[in-house]
Amino acid sequence: MTKRGNELFLQVYGVAVALLVAMAAGSVLILIFGQSPANVYGVLLSKTWGNAHGIGQTLFKSTPLIFTGLSVALAFRAGLFNIGCEGQLLVGSFACALVGSALPMSTPALLAVPLAIAVAGLAGGALGAIPGALRAYTGSHEVINTIMLNFIASAAVLWAGNRFFFVEETTHTAEIVSTAELPSLGISGSALNGSFFLAFACAGLFWVLMDRSRRGFELRAVGLSPLAAENAGIDVRRSIVVAMTLSGAIAGIVGANFVLGYKHYFEEGLGRGMGFMGIAVALLGRNNPIGIIFAALLFGTLSNGGLEVNAFVPKELIEVLQAVIILAVAITSATTQRALAKGGAS
Amino acid sequence: MSESVPSLADEVVLELAGVSRRFGTNVANDKVDLVVRKGSVHAVVGENGAGKSTLMKIAYGQIRADEGSIRIKGRQMPIAKHNPMKAIELGVGMVHQHFMLVPPLSVAENVVLGREPLKGLVLDLDKAAGELQALSEKYGLHVDPTAIVETLSVGEQQRVEIIKVLWQGCDILILDEPTAVLTPLEVDQLFDVLRGLVAEGVAVVMITHKLDEVVALADDITVMRRGKVVDTLEGQGASVESIAQAMVGRSVLLQVAKAPANPGEDVLVVKALSALGQSGLPALRDVSVTVRAGEIVGVAGVEGNGQSELQECIVGLRKPTSGTVAVNGQDWSGMHVAERYRSGLAHVPEDRHARAIVLDFSIADNLILGRHREFSKGPLIDREARAKEAEARIADVDIRPADASVHAGTMSGGNQQKIVIARELNRPANAILVCAQPTRGVDIGAIELIHKQVIAARDAGLAVLLFSAELAELQSLSDKLIVLYGGEVALRMDAEELAKEGARAKIGAAMTGASASQESA
Numbered sequence: 001m002t003k004r005g006n007e008l009f010l011q012v013y014g015v016a017v018a019l020l021v022a023m024a025a026g027s028v029l030i031l032i033f034g035q036s037p038a039n040v041y042g043v044l045l046s047k048t049w050g051n052a053h054g055i056g057q058t059l060f061k062s063t064p065l066i067f068t069g070l071s072v073a074l075a076f077r078a079g080l081f082n083i084g085c086e087g088q089l090l091v092g093s094f095a096c097a098l099v100g101s102a103l104p105m106s107t108p109a110l111l112a113v114p115l116a117i118a119v120a121g122l123a124g125g126a127l128g129a130i131p132g133a134l135r136a137y138t139g140s141h142e143v144i145n146t147i148m149l150n151f152i153a154s155a156a157v158l159w160a161g162n163r164f165f166f167v168e169e170t171t172h173t174a175e176i177v178s179t180a181e182l183p184s185l186g187i188s189g190s191a192l193n194g195s196f197f198l199a200f201a202c203a204g205l206f207w208v209l210m211d212r213s214r215r216g217f218e219l220r221a222v223g224l225s226p227l228a229a230e231n232a233g234i235d236v237r238r239s240i241v242v243a244m245t246l247s248g249a250i251a252g253i254v255g256a257n258f259v260l261g262y263k264h265y266f267e268e269g270l271g272r273g274m275g276f277m278g279i280a281v282a283l284l285g286r287n288n289p290i291g292i293i294f295a296a297l298l299f300g301t302l303s304n305g306g307l308e309v310n311a312f313v314p315k316e317l318i319e320v321l322q323a324v325i326i327l328a329v330a331i332t333s334a335t336t337q338r339a340l341a342k343g344g345a346s
Numbered sequence: 347m348s349e350s351v352p353s354l355a356d357e358v359v360l361e362l363a364g365v366s367r368r369f370g371t372n373v374a375n376d377k378v379d380l381v382v383r384k385g386s387v388h389a390v391v392g393e394n395g396a397g398k399s400t401l402m403k404i405a406y407g408q409i410r411a412d413e414g415s416i417r418i419k420g421r422q423m424p425i426a427k428h429n430p431m432k433a434i435e436l437g438v439g440m441v442h443q444h445f446m447l448v449p450p451l452s453v454a455e456n457v458v459l460g461r462e463p464l465k466g467l468v469l470d471l472d473k474a475a476g477e478l479q480a481l482s483e484k485y486g487l488h489v490d491p492t493a494i495v496e497t498l499s500v501g502e503q504q505r506v507e508i509i510k511v512l513w514q515g516c517d518i519l520i521l522d523e524p525t526a527v528l529t530p531l532e533v534d535q536l537f538d539v540l541r542g543l544v545a546e547g548v549a550v551v552m553i554t555h556k557l558d559e560v561v562a563l564a565d566d567i568t569v570m571r572r573g574k575v576v577d578t579l580e581g582q583g584a585s586v587e588s589i590a591q592a593m594v595g596r597s598v599l600l601q602v603a604k605a606p607a608n609p610g611e612d613v614l615v616v617k618a619l620s621a622l623g624q625s626g627l628p629a630l631r632d633v634s635v636t637v638r639a640g641e642i643v644g645v646a647g648v649e650g651n652g653q654s655e656l657q658e659c660i661v662g663l664r665k666p667t668s669g670t671v672a673v674n675g676q677d678w679s680g681m682h683v684a685e686r687y688r689s690g691l692a693h694v695p696e697d698r699h700a701r702a703i704v705l706d707f708s709i710a711d712n713l714i715l716g717r718h719r720e721f722s723k724g725p726l727i728d729r730e731a732r733a734k735e736a737e738a739r740i741a742d743v744d745i746r747p748a749d750a751s752v753h754a755g756t757m758s759g760g761n762q763q764k765i766v767i768a769r770e771l772n773r774p775a776n777a778i779l780v781c782a783q784p785t786r787g788v789d790i791g792a793i794e795l796i797h798k799q800v801i802a803a804r805d806a807g808l809a810v811l812l813f814s815a816e817l818a819e820l821q822s823l824s825d826k827l828i829v830l831y832g833g834e835v836a837l838r839m840d841a842e843e844l845a846k847e848g849a850r851a852k853i854g855a856a857m858t859g860a861s862a863s864q865e866s867a
Contacts, residue, residue: 212729214722221715224706230663231693231701232716233684 011286014336018284018328019298026321033313040309047308048301054308056190060262062300063192064089064254064271066199068278069296070206071250073287075142077210078243079223084131084146085251085275087153088124092252094157095123097259097266098165100176112180117198117256124252125245127153132244136237142244150275158268171268182261193261199296202250203289209246219243251275280326283333298325356383358417359549360405360438360518365414367400372759372787374400376573377414382518382566387540387550387581389560391593392570393649393815398553401570402520405551406440407433418518439511440520443527445503449496454478456495457510474513481512485542501532505539518549525559526650527625537563555648557586557593557858569593590854602797605805607825607841610639611674613809614660614778619669621655629655631833632669637778637809642800644824645813648857652833653782653813654696660780660811661693662686673778687716690777692770692803694784696813698759702766705755709745710736712754712765717773739768743795760792767799779803782813797823817850829856 027037048058068085075082082088099119103112131145165173182194210216221229222239230236258270281299285291299322306318360382367375374397382388390398403409405416407428416423418436430440447456454475463470475491482489487505495503504524511519525533540550540563554560560567564581569592577592614637623629630652637643647653658664660671662683671678673690681689695701703712713736714721721731736750743764747757754762763784770779781800785793800823804810814820820827827844829837837856843849 208726213726214718215725217711217718217727221704221707225700225704227697227700228702228704228715230683231661231695233682233687234716235682235684 010336011291014332015284015286015329018325018332021328021332022321022325025324026317029317029320030313033317035312040312043312044301044305044309048305052188053190054304056185056187056192058297058300058304059187059196060190060192060257060300061304062296063196063199063257064274065277065281065296065299066293067202067250067254067257068274069281069285069292070202070289071247072278072282073285073289073292074206074210074219074250075243075247076282076287077223078219078239079226080132080135080240080243080247081143082128082131082146082244082247082251083143083276083279084128084149084153084248085278086272087146087150087275088127088248088251089254089271089275090157091127091153092120092124092249093255093259093270094161094173094266095252096120096255097173097176100180100259101174101265103177103180105177105179107177107179109179112177113182113260116176116180116260117253120252120255120259121249122252124255125249128248128251129241129245132241132248135244136240161266161268166268167265172263173266175264176259180260181264182256184261191262193257195257195261198253198256200293202253203293206250207289215242251278277322280322280329283326284329286333356386358382359384359419360551361415361417362401362405363415363417365401365404365411365416367404367409367411373573375404375411378570378573378575380405380568380575382549382551384517384549385544385547386565387544387552387563388566388568389564389581390551390553390568390570391555391557391560391589393555393593396570397573398570399522402440402522402551402553404428405433406430406438406520408440434514434516437516438518438520439514439516441504441507441511441522441524443522443524445507447495447503447506449494451495452491453489453493453495453498453506453509454491456506457491457513461514478509478513481509485509485512485539485546487539499532500527501529501535504528504532504536508539512543512548517547518551519543520551520553522553523555524552525554525556533559555593557589560584560589561586586858587851587855590858591851593854602801602822604801604823607641607804609641609825610807612636613639613674614811615670615672616656616660617670617672619656619659619666619671621659621664621666623652623655628667629833630659630666633830633833633835634669635811635828635835637811639777639807639809640804641825642804642810642812642823644820644827645811645830646817646820646827646853646857647830647836649815651830651857653830655833656830657693657696657780657782657813660778661691661695684716687773688775690775692773692776692779692808694763694766694770694779694781696782696786698762698766698787703754703762706753708751708753709740709757709765710750713739713750713769715769717769720774739765739772743768743799758789758792759787760789763788763796764792767796771799771803776803776808779808779810780813781810783815784812785814785816785819817853821850821853827853829853831856831859 030037030040048054068089071085072082096116096119100116127149131142131149134140134145135142161173167174185192210220218234218239221232221234222236226236254271254274259266277299281292281295285295302318302322306315358381362378362380365375365378378401380401390401392398400409404411407430411425414425416425416428418438421436454471457478458474463473478489478491487509489505489509495506524536528536544550561584567579567581567584567589568575569577569589571593579589616633616635619630619633620628621630633656635643645653655664659666662681676689678686699705704715707715710732714732718727721728721735733750739745740748740750745761745764754765784796784800788796800810812820812823821844824844825841827839828835836859837853839849
């Protein structure tokens, strides 16, 4: 086998083992609830992938996870840990909704949609740039700062919404103009919308940026060895800011899915948890865009399927299952890395 | 060469025999013998990378020897089972170069950490404090057990480390570069303390590369070079010159085919350069050096005497506090690293793994690292150009394996260095080459190739500034030489002086600051 093929095999093998371990653990839990694992897994699968509506809903649930997974992965590859997706997607969605609702009715879709998406990205990017700049120029750690900014973002959005923007007696903003809406894909009444393709486009851009572009080359060098990057004349500080800004921007675009494609307004609590789930998606997807898409589909399946199997087992069981997958991936990831290192040295 | 173990009548408390340790392909210790007597100071000297620290960590049980035997106070320690707990139990304590103290805790708390004396279930700090006070007075350590560690000076913190080891009951004290962080006054105080300890029968083993200290203090001296003991001397009667001679070795000059230099215009002009080091203290004082096109100027010196800072100031990684760096008449002071590369800099960094390559990058990516603008098409990397470059460079300098997709981290040091040399010497605008430790950790075959490449660069008209810890390398490659000591130029030699008999001893002496005054003539 070629070296590359061998690496890929080990990676996939590691993930497969992790999934099997997680399923086995889930089976034990299901048995404790007096249900048949085969039955529960069967229902989970048929309700998510067995009919058009299920597929649509599953893809809809996966869409934001592709964005947040890419967001976390981009920062990861530049050696940074962005735990701020939660806040970035919040300000992105909020800004997106505000601009979308402020546009005149007559704005053509060709202008309104890109503008609303760009604003979402800009807002998320701005929130990502802050911990990036703090890390680059003061050395204060982005993990702490992104976590803190999550709280600040959520409080600020809620305050601004209540004070100025929310529709009377509600916790949501006014509707965006109809030309800014992303069309529903019309799959059997599911919420799946145009942002699903946007997510794929993002994954494609991610790949071009990280694996083909000069900027990506620099970001990867900074991530793997900041000292060598500095010696090579790469502006390490600027690279850190750029990486965190881009990471925040991708998270901000999650707003397109909920605001432009589904609710058509910003609502308090929207997208909650998607940012943190993005960390798991990036981890499971090995920071690789194709891996991330598959990981997002898996977690999307679980989160959609969790609702469907609620009749047999508590839906918390699915959350436990997700957690077990993450743990198993983290463990196999370490062993896979060791195997790769060993394989490389021989 | 250890036939002259002095005063065999004295009690041997620590004995290492035939100790070897390999890290990968690098032999850090090669059949090393060491005999430490009770109530004596034993200095282990040698260049950085000579294997001193490894040897001490083996004695302390922190690193496991591959082979050899360790005897502590007559007791044979199985090398596979030796560890710091056992070492301390038998009385061997170690003070590391970087202190292992908890800054917000008091001296007494730090000392008892891990072996807290209890009264019932309660920590009995008073008892420990009393014992520390007694130890402090006995040995003149002047340590207040109640003081908070972070309020203490570096010298005081070191004495806390020493008292900690003594309190643990150790009477064989290993000190790793104890004076590296001390001011001259603190050094004197430390030596007083050590003399007091020795008088009480404690054995002190001290790693250092400062030879005046060795002469001042040591009863026995073991000289290491490239992992081997090359000489053992008696402290009495040893001079800085004789130790320096042993340290730099008497090996014959490497045979490098080299035509006489044909120097041109001044290219690299470093004027009155001063800079601070990592610790914030002055590391470079008023250094001036000029390199002409087509000549190699060597920079000798014991590591830590300003070489790193000089390199970093020229490359743009460190801002000088005063002075200038100019190349071909252009002042480089305000320029970024990347601009300097574009204006003619080529750079082989001294720390290959940290600075020169990205270990997780492929050969191809490492070959364009820092030159990736040259191999771009618009915003994208030009993969075809990169592949061509990799193919050409791999063939040029015979990089093995000859597979551009292999990660650099899996390659031997010599092949990694070939990547760096090939990349740097093929920069389009090359005018100067700052080349540091080009053959460190590199196998013999690659050394020859790298030397040839450096000379070829010189003959192609580059101004080469060559830093090396290998005096033989500097002597065989350099057309001129300067010696840095304490951040200053201690000696300058031209080609004629370099070729003279006794040049090596003169350089060795200047490196240790022994005879700066007598060499000024």
